[in-house]
Amino acid sequence: MNPGRSHKDRIAWYMLKDAADMGLLKRGGLRSRCEQW
Numbered sequence: 001m002n003p004g005r006s007h008k009d010r011i012a013w014y015m016l017k018d019a020a021d022m023g024l025l026k027r028g029g030l031r032s033r034c035e036q037w
């Protein structure tokens with residue numbers, strides 16, 4: 001994701017960054033869930 005691309009991309013980037021900084025996201029969590037299917 002490129003935070004400078006559009007207004008919506010920038011908002012999403014900062015939301016993800018804040019969630020990661022607060023420990024709400026785990027590294028590689030989405031990939032590991034997809035591999036289970």
